[in-house]
Amino acid sequence: MANDWKSRLGVVFSTNTEYQYTTVQEEQPQTLSPSEQELRIWLDRKQRGGKTATVIRGFVGRDEDLNELARMLKTRCGVGGSAKEGEIIIQGDHRDRVVELLTKAGYRCKKAGG
DSSP states (O other): OOOOGGGGTTOOOOOOTTOOOOOOOOOOOOOOOGGGOEEEEEEEOTTTTTOOEEEEEOOOSOHHHHHHHHHHHHHHHTOOEEEETTEEEEEBOOHHHHHHHHHHTTOEEEEOOO
16 A cells, blocks of 8 residues: 555544545546637736736646646747646737637637736
């Protein structure tokens, strides 16, 4: 059995030798196909020290798929960024390029306020 002590933090010790601890994992939503996704592309300057960032919101799916899409966009735009909490953040103003790339990949997307 793997050493999973980090997932058991906060569990009280049991003297029962046959006790089996089970961890509860969050259910991640199924990733929708690109044609079913409704993505919005924003330009954001808040809390970034005056620097602009392109933010893609509205992705529905697993974190692995979100990270893969973010990796593709960052590579094609030639910039850095991150993917977390259902958002993809691309450094700089790349809204036009991101819309073009997402449309070619089959996603429905459009520019939003910003």
